[in-house]
Amino acid sequence: xxxSKLLSSALKSIxxxxxxDYTQPIPESEFDYTKEAxxxxxxxxxxxxxxLPDDIRTKKYYIAGYGENNPAKGVIDPQYAHALWxxxxxxxxxxxxxxxxxxxxxxxxxxxxxxxxxxxxxxTNCRTITVMSTHNHAGIDTMGIWGKLPHTGKDRKFMxxxxxxxxxxxxAAYRDRREGKLYxxxxxxxxxxxxxxxxxxxxxTLTRLRFVPNDGTREIYFLNFAxxxxxxxxxxxxxxADFPCYLREKIRKETGAETIYGVGAIGGxxxxxxxxxxxxxxxxxxxxSTRNIGYKLAxxxxxxxxxxKLSPRISYIKQEFYVPVENPVLTIAxxxxxxxxxxxxxxxxxxxxxxxxxxxxxxxxLKILMIPCELFPELAYxxxxxxxxxxEGLSPDINPEPLTEIADDxxxxxxxxxxxxxxxxxxxxxxMLNSDSPYLDKAIDRFGRRHYEETNSMGPETASIxxxxxxxxxxxxxxxxxx
Numbered sequence: 001x002x003x004s005k006l007l008s009s010a011l012k013s014i015x016x017x018x019x020x021d022y023t024q025p026i027p028e029s030e031f032d033y034t035k036e037a038x039x040x041x042x043x044x045x046x047x048x049x050x051x052l053p054d055d056i057r058t059k060k061y062y063i064a065g066y067g068e069n070n071p072a073k074g075v076i077d078p079q080y081a082h083a084l085w086x087x088x089x090x091x092x093x094x095x096x097x098x099x100x101x102x103x104x105x106x107x108x109x110x111x112x113x114x115x116x117x118x119x120x121x122x123x124t125n126c127r128t129i130t131v132m133s134t135h136n137h138a139g140i141d142t143m144g145i146w147g148k149l150p151h152t153g154k155d156r157k158f159m160x161x162x163x164x165x166x167x168x169x170x171x172a173a174y175r176d177r178r179e180g181k182l183y184x185x186x187x188x189x190x191x192x193x194x195x196x197x198x199x200x201x202x203x204x205t206l207t208r209l210r211f212v213p214n215d216g217t218r219e220i221y222f223l224n225f226a227x228x229x230x231x232x233x234x235x236x237x238x239x240x241a242d243f244p245c246y247l248r249e250k251i252r253k254e255t256g257a258e259t260i261y262g263v264g265a266i267g268g269x270x271x272x273x274x275x276x277x278x279x280x281x282x283x284x285x286x287x288x289s290t291r292n293i294g295y296k297l298a299x300x301x302x303x304x305x306x307x308x309k310l311s312p313r314i315s316y317i318k319q320e321f322y323v324p325v326e327n328p329v330l331t332i333a334x335x336x337x338x339x340x341x342x343x344x345x346x347x348x349x350x351x352x353x354x355x356x357x358x359x360x361x362x363x364x365x366l367k368i369l370m371i372p373c374e375l376f377p378e379l380a381y382x383x384x385x386x387x388x389x390x391x392e393g394l395s396p397d398i399n400p401e402p403l404t405e406i407a408d409d410x411x412x413x414x415x416x417x418x419x420x421x422x423x424x425x426x427x428x429x430x431x432m433l434n435s436d437s438p439y440l441d442k443a444i445d446r447f448g449r450r451h452y453e454e455t456n457s458m459g460p461e462t463a464s465i466x467x468x469x470x471x472x473x474x475x476x477x478x479x480x481x482x483x
Contacts, residue, residue, distance in 0.1 A: 023322050023344040023345065023346055023347060023353060023355075026319075026320045026321060026322070027320070029317055029318055029319050029320070029473070029476065030317065030476065030480075031315060031316075031317040031476050031477045031479075031480040032092070032127075032315060032316045032317065033315045033477075033480045033481065034088060034090050034092070034313040034314055034315050035313075035481075036313065037088065037090075037311045037312045037313045038088070038089060038090040038091060038312075038313075039088065039089035039090070039312050040312070041089065041179040041180055041181060041214065041312060042086060042087065042088060042089065042179070042180060042181065042182045042211065042310075042312045043085075043086075043087040043089055043094070043177045043178065043179050043180075044084065044085060044086050044087070044177060044178065044180065044182070044211040044213075044220055045084075045085040045172075045173040045174055045175065045176030045177035045178065045220075046082070046083070046084055046085075046172075046173050046176050046218075046220045046258045046260070047082075047083045047085075047168070047169040047170060047171065047172025047173035047174070047175070047176060048080050048081065048082045048083065048169050048172065048258070049080065049081050049164075049165035049166070049168040049169040049172070050078045050079070050080055050165065051078065051079040051080060051081055051100070051101070051102075051140075051158075051161055051162050051165045052075065052078040052079060052161070052239070053140075053155075053157060053158055053161060056072060056074070056075060056239065057074060060072075061140045061141070061155055061158060061239075062140065062141045062146045062147045062148075062153035062155075063137075063138060063139070063140070063141070063146065063236070063237060063238075063239070064102070064103040064136075064137065064139055064140065064141040064142065064143065064145075064146045064153070065103045065135075065136070065137025065138070065139075065146070065230060065234075066137060066146075066233075066234035067146075067234060068145075068146055068147065068148065068149055068153070069146075069147065069148040069149075069153075070146065070237055071237070072140065072237060072238065072239050073237045073238060074237075074238045074239070075238060075239045075240070076138075076232075076238045076239065076240040076287060077239075077240050077241055077245045078239070078241070079100075079101035079102065079136070079139050079140070079239065079240075079241050080100075080101050080165070080169075080241060081098060081099075081100050081101075081162065081165040081166045081168075081169040082098070082099045082100075082169060082258075082259075082260040082261070083096060083097065083098050083099075083166070083169035083170045083172070083173040083260070084096070084097040084098075084099075084173060084220060084222055084260045085124075085170075085173040085174050085176070085177050086182075086211075086314070086363075087177070087314075088312040088313050088314040088363075089179075089312055090312075090313065090314070092127055093124075093125035093126055093127035094124065094125065094126055094127060094174075094177075095126070095127050095128045095129075095130070095314060095316070095361075096117075096126055096128070096129045096130070096170055096173070097130050097132070097222070097260060098129070098130065098131045098132065098166055098169065098170065099132045099133075099134060099260045099261055099262055100131065100132070100133050100134065100142075100162070100166070101134050101136045101139055101229075101241035101242075101244065101245070102133050102134070102136055102139045102140070102142045102162070103133065103135055103136055103137060103139060103141070103142060103143060103421075104133045104135060104142065104143055104417050104421030105131060105133055105142055105143075105417075105420075105421060106143060106339060106340050106341050106420060106421055107341065107354075107355065107356050107357065107372065107419060107420035108340050108341050108342060109142070109159075109340055110131045110419045110420060112163075113131060113163055113166060114129050114131075116163050116166075116167060117129060117166070117167060117170060120167060120170055120171060120174070124174050127316070128316050128318075128359070130359060130370055130415075130418055130419060131166075131418070131419055132262045132263075132370070132415055132417060132418045132419075133263075133417040133421065134229045134241070134242075134244050134261060134262070134263060134417075135228055135229050135230075135263055135266065135374070135416070135417050136229045136230075136240075136241055136242050136244070137228065137229060137230035137232070137233075137234075137242065138229075138230075138232045138236055138238065138239065138240040138241070138242045139239065139240070139241070140155070140158050140239060141153035141154050141155070142154060142158075142159065142162065143339065143340075143421065144333075144337075144338045144339055144340065145333065145338055145339065150336065150338075152337065152338050154340075178213040178214070178215060178217060179213065179214050180211055180212050180213035180214045180215075181211070181212050181214075181309055182209060182210070182211050182212075182309070182310045182312070182363070183209070183210045183211075183212065183307040183308065183309055183310065184207075184208075184209060184307060184308045184310055184366055185207075185208045185210065185304035185305075185306060185307040185308075186205050186206065186207050186208070186304065186411075187205070187206050187208075187300050187301070187303055187304045188204050188205060188206075189204050189205070189206050189225070189297070189300050190204060191273075192227075192272055192273060192293070192296065192297065192300075193226065193227055193270055193271070193272060193273060194270070194271055194272070194273040195268060195269070195270055195377075196268075196269050196271070197268045197269060197449070197453070198385065198389070198449060199378060199383050199384070199385050199389075201268075201376075201377045201378045201381060201382075201383040202226055202265070202268075202270045202377040203226045203264055203265065203377060203380075203381065203414075204226075205225075206223065206224070206225045206297070206300050206301060206304075207223065207224040207225075207413055208221055208222070208223055208301055208304050209221070209222035209223075209310075209363075209366075210222075210257075210304075210307065218256050218257060218258060219255065219256070219257040219258075220257060220258055220259075220260070221251060221257050221258070221259040221260070221301065222259075222260050222262075223247075223259060223260070223261045223262070223301055224261075224262050224263070224264055224413055224414075224415060225261075225263065225264060225297065226263060226264030226265055226266050226270050226377065226416075227263065227266060227270055227271055227272050228263075228266050228269060228270065228271045228272075229241075229242040229243060229244055229263070230242065230271055230272075231243045231271075231272050231274065231286065231289065231290040231293050232286050232287065232290050233281065233286055235281060235286070236286065240290075242290060243272060243290050243291075243293040243294035243297065244261045244294065245294060246290065246291045246292075246293070246294025246295055246298070247259065247261060247294040247295075247297050247298045247301070248261065248294075248298075249294070249298075250294065250295045250298035250299070250302075251298050251301060251302065254298070254302055255302065259301075262415045262416075262418075263415070263416050263417060264377075264413075264414050264415065264416055265371075265375040265376070265377040265379070265380045265381075265414050265416055266374050266375075266377075266416055267373070267374040267375050267376040267377070267416075267424045267425060267426070267453065268376040268377060268378075268424070268426075268453065269374075269453065270377065272293050274286075274289050274293075275289075277289075308365075310363055310364040310365070310366065311364040312364075313362075313363075313364055314361060314362070314363050315361065315362040315477075316359070316360070316361050316362075317359070317360050317473055317476060317477060318357055318358070318359040318360075319357065319358050319359070319360075319469045319470075319472060319473045320355060320356070320357045321355070321356060321357070321358075321465060321466075321469045322344060322346065322353040322354070322355055322356075322465075323353055323354050323355075323356055323422060323458050323461075323462055323465055324346065324351045324352070324353050324458070324459060324461050324462075324465075325343070325351075325352045325353060325354055325458050325459065326351075326439075326458065326459030326460070326461070327439045327455075327457060327458055327459055328439060329439055329440065329455075330423075330458065331343060331352050334354075341354050342354070342355065354422070354458070356372045356419075356420045356422055357372060357419055357420065358370060358371055358372065358466065358469060358470060358473065359418070359419065360470075360473055360474075360477070362477075366411075366413060367407055367409050367411070367412050367413065368412075368413045368414075368415065369403060369407070369412055369413070369414050369415070369470065370415050370418035370419060371414060371415065371416055371418060371466065372417070372418060372419055372420030372421065372422050373416060373417070373420070373421065373422040373423060373424070373425045373462070373466070374416055374417065374421075374423060374424050374425065375414070375416055375425050375466075376424070376425060376426050376427060376453075376463075378402070378427055379399070379400065379402060379403065379425065379426075379427060379463050379466075379467070380402060380403045380404060380412075380414055381402055381403075381404055381410075382402040382404070382405070384396035384399050384427055384429065384430075385427070385429065385430050387429070390429045390430045391430050391431075391432040391443075391445035391446070391447075391449070391451065392432060392445070392446075394428070394429035394430070395429060396427070396429050397429075398428050398429050399427045399428055399429050399463070399464075400428075400463055400464045400466075400467030400468070401467060401471075403466075403467065403470055406467065406470050406471050406474055407470075407474060422457075422458055422462065423456045423457050423458060424453040424454070424456050424457045425457065425458075425462045425463050425466060426453060426454060426457060426460070426462075426463060427463060428460045428461075428463060428464065431451075431454055431457075431460040432445055432451040432454060433451070433454055434451075434455075439454070439455050440455065441455070442454070442455055
């Protein structure tokens with residue numbers, strides 16, 4: 001995200017921020033626990049639909065993810081909505097997982113999309129809906145902050161296209177449903193990612209859920225990997241789904257399987273490493289490298305041999321929460337309509353807040369956490385900087401317990417940018433702001449390291465709030481299991 005940089009001029013000119021609604025109590029959530037499998041097989045289906053305006057070459061649509069005012073000049077490959085219908089045949093209903101080739105979707109838009117799916121949900125007995133973004137930096141703006149400021153870059157026509165594509169993909173996935181087996185497999189990918197911010201911590205695991213229909217027809221892959229989808233980089237002005245397009249293409253060509261793809265903990269910042277990057281940029285060959293990255297990751301996905309068959313039982317819980325917003329740029333962006341989010345005032349406090357959510361699935365023994373942000377991986381897996389290495393000499397003791405430790409599972413599968421996009425979420429002990437223009441300009445710490453990600457965050461409390469709410473959620477899970 002480039003929100004602070006893009007809105008710094010707007011911040012100086014706006015005086016009327018408006019009123020905020022007071023926060024309302026968060027409803028109590030319960031763990032929808034399926035203790036034992038009720039059937040022998042899962043039922044699954046796949047659907048997809050293109051998200052591409054017919055007037056892409058004549059009307060201005062803005063590319064999201066880097067600088068402002070970058071109108072699309074054409075199309076490399078279309079953005080898609082992909083959908084997976086997954087039912088454990090327990091009689092409770094099926095689960096819909098949606099993956100969008102976009103930079104992100106705010107929670108208010110996600111809720112509007114779920115409302116648009118109400119008729120689908122009623123007809124299909126849909127149990128849950130999860131909407132994920134691949135964090136695609138070569139797609140059309142879906143958040144509003146990459147237009148020609150102070151005007152939004154979010155286009156109403158494209159959002160209608162997106163909503164319709166999700167409805168069509170979901171319907172296709174439901175029509176496609178077949179009985180079969182679900183297999184869990186993993187592979188380590190040692191040579192594709194890079195982490196450009198200390199500490200060097202990230203997951204190298206590519207996780208694959210593979211659905212194999214009993215009738216021998218097309219398989220479905222559900223993949224998770226930690227990387228920004230930004231291999232075409234900021235010099236690009238053409239619409240694309242970036243490397244996930246070519247990942248899916250090769251899997252389909254090699255096996256006939258269709259793929260739904262989601263990202264992991266990618267904050268801090270985890271991207272695909274590009275060999276001879278400067279040379280490829282000068283020679284305008286980043287598309288070639290992007291294609292090769294997708295193909296190579298597909299090879300890793302196809303190389304998985306050791307798999308575990310999962311029993312058809314799915315459990316689920318969602319936890320809503322409020323996130324204090326210390327970043328004034330985000331607050332103002334909400335108030336002037338660049339970001340489609342409702343702002344709240346925390347009772348007995350001057351703090352403003354946004355509402356978000358985390359959700360948690362168990363598919364047999366596999367634990368899956370859906371988080372609404374670009375999470376720094378050390379918040380998931382540990383490996384915090386100690387006080388001698390942190391920006392201002394702060395102890396790691398002020399950081400929350402890593403999410404895998406809260407779950408008591410080092411294999412906890414994390415999907416980022418799920419049901420919201422809260423920006424970067426950082427460890428509190430390495431959170432540093434520019435003393436002269438906090439949240440507007442990046443800080444440089446005592447080691448000469450830049451602190452850019454803070455400018456595109458809600459504030460230093462977000463990490464602890466997510467961890468606290470995940471602990472609440474896990475306690476409810478463990479209580480339900482012990483009854």
